[in-house]
Amino acid sequence: xxxxxxxRKIFTLLKVQYSNMLxxxxxxxxxxxxxIIPFFMLNIWTNNNLNxxxxxxxxxxxxxxxxxxxxxxFSVVWVVFSFxxxxxxxxxxxxxxxxxxxxxxxxxxxxxEQITRFPFALLIAFIFFIFNPESIWIPNLGILFLSIISTFxxxxxxxxxxxxxxxxxFWTEKASxxxxxxxIPTLFLSGLLAPVVSFPEYVKSWVYLTPFPYLIDxxxxxxxxxxxxxxxxxxxxxxxxxxxxxxxxxxWSSGTKKYTAMGS
Amino acid sequence: MNLKKYLKVYKNxxxxxxxxxxxxxxxxxxxxxxxxxxxxxxxxxxxxxFQNNNKIGNWEFEQALIIQGFYTILNGITNTWFNPNLxxxxxxxxxxxxxxxxxxxxxxxxxxxxxxxxxxxxxxxxLGFCLLxxxxxxxxxxxxxxxxxxxxxxxSCSISILYSLWFFISTTTIWFVKTWNATEVLRSFLYIGRxxxxxxxxxxxxxxxxxxxxxxxxxxxxxxxxxxxxxWKIFLEIIVAIIFIFYSRKFWLYALRxxxxxxx
Numbered sequence: 001x002x003x004x005x006x007x008r009k010i011f012t013l014l015k016v017q018y019s020n021m022l023x024x025x026x027x028x029x030x031x032x033x034x035x036i037i038p039f040f041m042l043n044i045w046t047n048n049n050l051n052x053x054x055x056x057x058x059x060x061x062x063x064x065x066x067x068x069x070x071x072x073x074f075s076v077v078w079v080v081f082s083f084x085x086x087x088x089x090x091x092x093x094x095x096x097x098x099x100x101x102x103x104x105x106x107x108x109x110x111x112x113e114q115i116t117r118f119p120f121a122l123l124i125a126f127i128f129f130i131f132n133p134e135s136i137w138i139p140n141l142g143i144l145f146l147s148i149i150s151t152f153x154x155x156x157x158x159x160x161x162x163x164x165x166x167x168x169x170f171w172t173e174k175a176s177x178x179x180x181x182x183x184i185p186t187l188f189l190s191g192l193l194a195p196v197v198s199f200p201e202y203v204k205s206w207v208y209l210t211p212f213p214y215l216i217d218x219x220x221x222x223x224x225x226x227x228x229x230x231x232x233x234x235x236x237x238x239x240x241x242x243x244x245x246x247x248x249x250x251x252w253s254s255g256t257k258k259y260t261a262m263g264s
Numbered sequence: 265m266n267l268k269k270y271l272k273v274y275k276n277x278x279x280x281x282x283x284x285x286x287x288x289x290x291x292x293x294x295x296x297x298x299x300x301x302x303x304x305x306x307x308x309x310x311x312x313x314f315q316n317n318n319k320i321g322n323w324e325f326e327q328a329l330i331i332q333g334f335y336t337i338l339n340g341i342t343n344t345w346f347n348p349n350l351x352x353x354x355x356x357x358x359x360x361x362x363x364x365x366x367x368x369x370x371x372x373x374x375x376x377x378x379x380x381x382x383x384x385x386x387x388x389x390x391l392g393f394c395l396l397x398x399x400x401x402x403x404x405x406x407x408x409x410x411x412x413x414x415x416x417x418x419x420s421c422s423i424s425i426l427y428s429l430w431f432f433i434s435t436t437t438i439w440f441v442k443t444w445n446a447t448e449v450l451r452s453f454l455y456i457g458r459x460x461x462x463x464x465x466x467x468x469x470x471x472x473x474x475x476x477x478x479x480x481x482x483x484x485x486x487x488x489x490x491x492x493x494x495x496w497k498i499f500l501e502i503i504v505a506i507i508f509i510f511y512s513r514k515f516w517l518y519a520l521r522x523x524x525x526x527x528x
Contacts, residue, residue: 188309200311
């Protein structure tokens with residue numbers, strides 16, 4: 001009975017959020033377009049023959065950046081901004097009364113948004129293939145499955161990190177500036193702008209210990225068929241999730257204890 | 265006197281927005297760290313590019329740093345004025361508070377574009393200036409009067425174009441209501457301003473000089489600094505800037521005719 005109720009909750013949440021997201025499909029299309037930076041980067045890389053020294057062919061590099069675009073599309077997280085607004089507006093209080101952690105609501109929001117986003121991302125990929133017909137490839141099912149899993153894990157890592165930051169709203173009112181700070185290493189070290197293999201040695205020696213390369217570079221490498229250590233990467237992703245989840249639980253429970261509704 | 269009135273009003277704007285921003289002191293500090301990290305990140309990215317090739321689009325590393333400096337200054341200006349104010353338009357329109365703005369005996373574009381100020385962006389502008397000073401030294405540029413005048417003209421044209429782009433997009437909110445991610449699309453396009461225009465392929469170069477004149481923003485002022493710029497390019501930039509300022513104003517007045525307040 002109890003698990004049945006749980007599934008019903010999840011299903012309803014997803015359904016509500018999906019219809020909500022469909023309402024704003026133009027907005028989501030615009031979000032999808034705003035993720036095209038990897039293609040500009042690809043243009044710089046191939047146009048200046050920068051990839052010769054790192055032993056990646058033009059085709060493989062274009063696949064890499066296309067996959068980076070895809071992974072980014074399905075691992076974008078903005079929970080800290082939603083939560084900050086809700087908490088400033090005092091909307092968190094009614095959420096807290098409900099017998100459901102408010103973060104489930106945000107989680108469903110993100111998943112619903114990804115579903116809405118999917119056709120737009122496909123369309124952009126289609127346009128990309130029109131311009132670069134030589135880079136068309138079809139990954140086999142196993143690879144596809146693994147890359148979906150690793151993309152989802154990457155999404156989970158980012159969701160957890162941002163949820164932890166969002167909980168800081170209980171102490172300070174503006175937690176999103178910390179997120180903007182954390183976005184900078186994510187941008188430059190995750191492989192969105194340059195594949196991690198091209199990084200200089202002094203960065204490569206430590207960057208694989210941080211969560212960043214597993215956010216985009218690792219799933220994109222799997223999907224595009226570039227060499228990558230699949231089991232090692234997945235283990236690192238899971239390790240980071242196992243590390244972050246207790247932190248989130250801890251900060252959530254101490255945050256809600258501290259919580260006083262706005263204006264009190 | 266009209267100008268006197270506007271100056272006085274602006275002084276009050278400055279006072280109120282600084283007072284409210286200094287409420288969040290740690291926020292300003294994190295924003296400063298974000299700006300510094302972001303600059304380090306872009307220089308890191310440039311160094312990856314130049315590690316494989318010592319010239320990108322005929323620009324050397326030291327010369328590309330000038331572009332980076334201009335980008336940082338323009339980004340700082342965006343963060344100080346354009347971003348906090350023009351994203352506010354969306355809120356005004358959604359909540360119908362634009363009514364109050366229109367009722368005030370003051371130019372609505374002036375009010376909407378300059379009401380707020382984010383002091384942490386000013387630190388970013390200073391950071392950009394430092395980088396420019398440094399690259400003036402490393403590139404052994406001799407400062408003289410005509411060069412300074414040309415530099416000032418081109419940079420103010422860049423600022424005008426940038427402002428008009430932001431203002432154009434924010435104005436479309438009057439029809440579409442929720443477009444704050446349209447500014448996000450613009451932001452991601454502006455990202456290419458960090459790199460010399462010549463490093464992109466021919467078609468992208470055309471796109472970024474004809475449709476969205478991002479090419480003008482950083483490349484032309486940097487060329488002036490290096491003494492590489494032809495006079496016609498500078499003239500072209502001045503003309504483009506005038507056209508943009510003029511039409512963004514026209515567009516705003518035109519769009520206001522369609523403003524029907526919230527829930528009517």
